[in-house]
Amino acid sequence: MSMADAATKRGHIVMIPCMAHGHIIPFLALARLIQQRTNFTITTANTPLNIQYLRSALSSSSQIRLAELPFDAIQHGLPPNIENSENLPLARIIHLFHSSLSLEAPLHSLVSQITQEEGQPPLCIISDLFLSWANNVAKSLGTRNLTFTTGGAYGTLAYISMWSNLPQRKTDSDEFWVPGFPQNFRFHRTQLHRYLRAADGTDEWSRFLIPQIALSMESDGWICNTAEEIEPLGLQLLRKYLGVPVWSVGPVLPPDTLRGSKHRAGKEPGMALEVCMEWLDLKDENSVVYISFGSQNTISASQMMALAEGLEESGRSFIWVIRPPFGVDMNGEFREEWLPTGFEKRMKDTKRGLLVHKWGPQLEILSHRSTGAFLSHCGWNSVLESLSNGVPIIGWPLAAEQAYNVKMLVEEMGVAVELTRTVESVISGEQVRKIIEIVMDRQGKGKEMKEKANEVAAHMRNATKENDQEKGSSVRAMDDLVRNIFSSKAL
Numbered sequence: 001m002s003m004a005d006a007a008t009k010r011g012h013i014v015m016i017p018c019m020a021h022g023h024i025i026p027f028l029a030l031a032r033l034i035q036q037r038t039n040f041t042i043t044t045a046n047t048p049l050n051i052q053y054l055r056s057a058l059s060s061s062s063q064i065r066l067a068e069l070p071f072d073a074i075q076h077g078l079p080p081n082i083e084n085s086e087n088l089p090l091a092r093i094i095h096l097f098h099s100s101l102s103l104e105a106p107l108h109s110l111v112s113q114i115t116q117e118e119g120q121p122p123l124c125i126i127s128d129l130f131l132s133w134a135n136n137v138a139k140s141l142g143t144r145n146l147t148f149t150t151g152g153a154y155g156t157l158a159y160i161s162m163w164s165n166l167p168q169r170k171t172d173s174d175e176f177w178v179p180g181f182p183q184n185f186r187f188h189r190t191q192l193h194r195y196l197r198a199a200d201g202t203d204e205w206s207r208f209l210i211p212q213i214a215l216s217m218e219s220d221g222w223i224c225n226t227a228e229e230i231e232p233l234g235l236q237l238l239r240k241y242l243g244v245p246v247w248s249v250g251p252v253l254p255p256d257t258l259r260g261s262k263h264r265a266g267k268e269p270g271m272a273l274e275v276c277m278e279w280l281d282l283k284d285e286n287s288v289v290y291i292s293f294g295s296q297n298t299i300s301a302s303q304m305m306a307l308a309e310g311l312e313e314s315g316r317s318f319i320w321v322i323r324p325p326f327g328v329d330m331n332g333e334f335r336e337e338w339l340p341t342g343f344e345k346r347m348k349d350t351k352r353g354l355l356v357h358k359w360g361p362q363l364e365i366l367s368h369r370s371t372g373a374f375l376s377h378c379g380w381n382s383v384l385e386s387l388s389n390g391v392p393i394i395g396w397p398l399a400a401e402q403a404y405n406v407k408m409l410v411e412e413m414g415v416a417v418e419l420t421r422t423v424e425s426v427i428s429g430e431q432v433r434k435i436i437e438i439v440m441d442r443q444g445k446g447k448e449m450k451e452k453a454n455e456v457a458a459h460m461r462n463a464t465k466e467n468d469q470e471k472g473s474s475v476r477a478m479d480d481l482v483r484n485i486f487s488s489k490a491l
């Protein structure tokens with residue numbers, strides 16, 4: 001079937017992202033990409049408060065339908081009105097994960113209702129890797145399930161293989177091989193999050209993730225937020241491991257309409273966008289270090305102190321999205337005692353550093369010409385946002401698959417150096433200063449990393465290029481995905 005044919009055919013797709021903004025936003029972007037090239041009806045299902053957020057983020061003219069799945073946080077031992085991973089400490093996110101199992105029955109009802117009304121089941125369900133129980137719904141109602149992993153190919157493979165195989169338990173050595181990777185590849189125990197290091201198959205993380213990952217392997221295909229040119233190895237390995245089609249349609253970045261708006265993740269920025277931009281406008285090109293640990297992580301109090309000391313000693317300009325340290329309410333009030341005496345005032349008076357409390361306009365900062373490096377936890381969205389702007393990365397992975405992302409950024413792409421790992425490590429201001437010097441250096445390694453980051457940015461632009469003459473690899477993959485979704489109807 002040609003793209004023109006696919007564009008005129010009707011059909012229905014149901015999408016269900018995990019209850020986290022870092023997942024909902026790429027799902028929304030994927031829905032728009034599908035919608036741009038088809039006549040499919042797209043229904044995005046989620047819990048009531050996440051639907052409320054989606055409603056506020058979508059323009060009133062959007063054709064994407066929203067379906068509320070009943071959910072009662074209290075019944076699952078969660079604080080009232082908590083339906084999203086933000087505002088939950090990491091230790092409790094697993095409870096949100098377990099509670100998501102209760103959405104299987106309402107999703108089943110929704111898909112049955114669509115089937116009844118339309119006389120046929122939807123063309124497919126596109127579910128988040130973490131909600132792979134959607135495979136049960138798809139199978140029982142005669143449709144297919146595609147998994148959308150909002151991570152990269154390499155990081156996703158490492159994550160699913162580590163949790164399914166628990167390879168660290170099969171050796172006493174600190175370094176070990178992970179199934180799915182070449183025999184000579186080694187991962188290090190310190191790259192595992194403490195929950196994975198402690199996992200034995202019976203803990204609450206294993207009890208959720210192992211069956212969900214097993215179910216995800218039953219999906220008819222996977223959609224990955226990456227591009228052939230930027231992750232050739234990761235995609236090759238992921239395809240071999242899964243044995244089903246993998247469409248690399250990325251980078252799927254937040255739609256323009258969500259840029260700079262508080263609707264982006266339903267959060268009020270800690271500082272007006274204009275103030276950040278004016279501050280950056282005063283700085284030289286590539287001279288500013290941007291620091292942020294994503295939407296749900298923070299570092300320890302001693303690490304925060306060392307980071308501040310290192311930043312001050314480096315003499316470089318910086319914007320730091322700062323939150324209370326680990327162990328304290330991350331969304332609570334910030335206390336001066338967590339930073340060296342007089343630090344914030346000194347940085348303000350000298351215009352050396354801008355502290356943005358809680359939430360910053362990340363995309364706008366990364367795309368500003370003054371931003372020269374990103375000290376990041378290396379969540380996949382942050383990685384894509386940084387590299388699409390040619391900004392090299394200082395990695396400080398804290399959770400999920402972030403340490404595997406850093407390994408790939410360092411070893412495969414050459415666009416990053418790693419400062420430290422996890423919230424438990426001990427670091428010094430001197431370490432911070434040194435690594436900032438390496439990355440910001442206009443010669444040597446810093447120059448090399450910048451050039452490589454610019455190359456990755458060019459690959460990303462090429463992958464998503466679409467004009468009369470040419471279609472990039474991710475655009476072609478999107479076309480193929482849509483054709484595949486439609487033709488599956490006949491199967």
Ligand code: UDP
Pocket residue numbers: 022264265292293294295296297321358359360361362363378379380381382383385
């Ligand atoms: N983000 C932001 N401002 C912040 C922190 C995060 O806009 O102060 C956005 C960031 O641009 C990215 C997302 O939140 O799109 C974080 O996703 P990522 O995958 O990097 O990490 P996660 O939050 O899922 O750990």
